[in-house]
Amino acid sequence: MLRKSIGLLAGMLVTVAVYAAGAQLRTNHPDTYTVRRGDTLWDISAKFLSKPWLWPEIWQANPQVRNPHLIYPGDVLNLSFINGPHLTLQPSVHREGNAIPAIPLSQLKMFLKDMRVMNSNEVSSAPYVVGFEENQLRGTVGQNIYVRGLKAERGQRWAIVRPTHVFRGFDGKGSNGEDSDIAGHLLDSNVALVRSPWSEDFRNDGHYGRGDDLGVEVTVIGTAETLRGGDPSTLLLLDANREIRAGDRVMPLDGPAYDPYYYPHAPKTLPANGRVIAFADAMAAVGPHQVVALSVGKKDGVDNGTTFAIWQPGDRTFDDVAHDSWDRGTGKKVQLPDEYIGHVMVFRTFDRVSYGLVMDGLRPVKMGDKLRMPD
Template structure:
């Protein structure tokens, strides 16, 4: 069995020395650690690295490590202090299918089987279900669907999607929205009851501001039986009843990357924030998915890692002012509070999905993104 030695600090390569400066071992690191089933590379690195998101850069700096992701249950990570702190990997019996992942991707698929964020024009111009077999209101597996605007050949399979959220920026010129921006919220997420009909808040401010994209959820697949206008499709499977107005898009066979390499953003996009949640209403925690207001247009790619900070509250200074009347007097804004790390795992043009890797407190909409230092 080939012995793989992973050196964390000082010694072997110039690039390694550069990386090691930012990847100090924790003072309370264990002498050794045996990889267990259910571990992730992030969790393992967090046990002995002060900055766990640096693990792939360190391990890639060593040419003897063929793939920094292929770490397996039963492998023993030994820490020693010969010529500086180092880490040796003692491999055991292994099968590649059992390799420890960087992030728990299987957990994501339970509630993100396939969601996409697209330009609103692309969604509105996509082929759509205009009717169902026997003029039914809802379609079930095995029934025919009638679709307008579909191009393709018989036998071709398609994804059926339904818009779920519309992401928009607040209107900077509207006084009410300007107040929300001042409090750290620079975008909103409107639910979609039916195609292109958004829920409205009581003050009616949804629908204003810059269009960040439309989130669509894949709810089924169908196969073209006959072309034409409308075309006839056979519903193969679905997670919800299909209805008139659902859109038809090409199937994405590989919505997720096989591996993720955590890394800091090349540059920090302006006003990068948390703007929504995939499986929560008002807050998220570790191992939950959040939506970020930055995407490929901002230089963000899969693996980009941010720190999240909660905007500090503005409070009344009872000492400097009259504490009996808090409506007047001096106010002070508290410093932003560190919340945790988020790693991008799916990127679109103007927004991204990120997995909260660790958190000290709940993540709220408006949380500010910074470089993970």
């Protein structure tokens, strides 16, 4: 059936977009699918296509489905083969819940609301906590905190943020003589954040403070309200998910807006040296449905929905056979090929860094893995 549909498409000289989508139809795809609560655009597309990021192409070839973001639980999708593959939509009479998103944004609230990547100068020059009521060492909810450099009116609310990662790109050669990779490093949580810039925890690689600055990740850890102006200003700590420390920064409560609706799509051009540079909730590796930071952003043409293939760099191994030696590890090193790992879709972008969700994978994603075109 699949070969017949491909031949029919080519014979009728239909558009390249339809042909591409038809060529990627799963052999076991359903003829109809009823949208369920909790579905995402990626989930649904994976039921029809072997390459889910081609979903927009099959939508664009079928104007019956006017907007893929306006499908709801209870709607029925029909796949037919009249002059090529066509999706038609039968809207449900009683629609439930919200429109289907591209990925599960409800599970990514922390990265959409509470985390930002900013220019390091912007962070280091922001107003900062200098002290606490009754000369306490830490600030807790219900106490007054004192902030320097803040110009605010009484009653104005603010976010208390703490830097969590610094992202750098290293040029030149590493200690092993090989090209150094872009990397994201945790900030040392054991130092007081009173210095600017703050200390970076590079103890394992010796790259203290060097490299191209891609940005600093900050996390919202509390909110406060201005009681009195001045320098320092007096703020009431309204809530916090950890103790507030001297050196924590104060920023506007509402962070950059994000777009909840977008299409999965391949990048228009592949950014140079795109890498996985940090993990949200792991140390060594992550898998599907976990968040990673990528070394590409808006300035590289990356937007929400951009989908990359992840490839793991090949190892370098000794060729002792060609060297004709009985001593293991004395031959000339050979670079092994890169290996395909899976896909990542961007859901939040900043100037030079993005957050992405690992959508699928054959093996764990590691730090330094490369980004390529999804084809």
